[in-house]
Amino acid sequence: MTDNTEKSKPTIFYAKHSDPKKHSRVNKESSTGWKDKRKNDVFQSKPKRDRNDRIETFQARSDRPRFAKQNIVVELNRSPSEIEHDSPWQKKVRANDQTPTFGYDGYRQRKEETLVYSENSCKAVFKHRRTAIVKLFIIQEMTYQFKELINWLVQERLGYDIVSNEQLNKITQTPHHGGVCLIVKKRIPLTLLNYLEQKSDADKDCILAIDDVNNPHNLGGLIRSAAFYRVNAVMLRQTNLLNSGAAMRVAEGGIEAVESIKSDDFIASLDMLKQHGYQVVALLPCQTKSVASSELHKIRFNKKVALVIFQQINMKLISCADVVVHLKGNDNMPALNISVATGILLSNL
Structure with missing residues (x-):
């Protein structure tokens, strides 16, 4: 009876008591080591920067x-x-x-x-x-x-x-x-064929064909007059003259408002313009008895006009023109500057 009673009792386990001094020593050592590590950490000991210790790239004025x-x-x-x-x-x-x-x-x-x-x-x-x-x-x-x-x-x-x-x-x-x-x-100049393709549907058009005008100031004056009277394009043999700084300065920005057409053969280009319905008008730099010409107020212009401007008279180009016109002067001044004469002609279109 006694043996059965002892067997039926639950088994009780007792935990051993730890040494408090031992634990306190370990905690103290770990705590001390962490503090020492923090003291020795170079990243935690940054020197304080002085307020005036700055790099200024631009010092602002006090009045602004x-x-x-x-x-x-x-x-x-x-x-x-x-x-x-x-x-x-x-x-x-x-x-x-x-x-x-x-x-x-x-x-x-x-x-x-x-x-x-x-x-x-x-x-x-x-x-x-x-x-x-x-x-x-x-x-x-x-x-x-x-x-x-x-x-x-x-x-x-x-x-x-x-x-x-x-x-x-x-x-x-x-x-x-x-x-x-x-x-x-x-700028890259156009060919005459490309220009005519762009203007195939246009009812009105005006082209300035400039022959043998090499002075950049005269050329700039011509381009300025052309832009003022809404000429759509200028045709030259040497289109690189339009890139002259002096010509662009005198033109006052007019070069940017007109197209440039490069033509190696003016006679063939004028014939092509005629075939597309353009009236070819030649402006003489001065009146001459060897060339039959009309005064400006007697000319009737078409809606599509190609004006041929000369520095010196070119008889081959005159023979291609439908109309030859001159500006009548007097004994004191028989002729005008080519750019001024062109401006007067354009004002009558």
């Missing part, structure tokens, strides 16, 4: 604190009278000589690029074919006039340099640059 952190392009929105002599733009002017890629980086640049200078010419390039712009050179005083162009160059990540007037004289090889110069891609 609002513009201290803004881009320097903010100056473009201010008029020239508001820009002070100690403007940050003055620090942007390059001290070394600047040279454009045109004419300096090999044959490809001389063939494909050209220089455009003067205010109206550069603005016309930006208006009509801004994608042809390669780089801008400009003096500080003209930045306000070209703030839209400069902002566009910044957005397109294209280069521009603010240079001195003397440096711009060297770049353009002339003092008549107007304080601004662009490097642009040359």
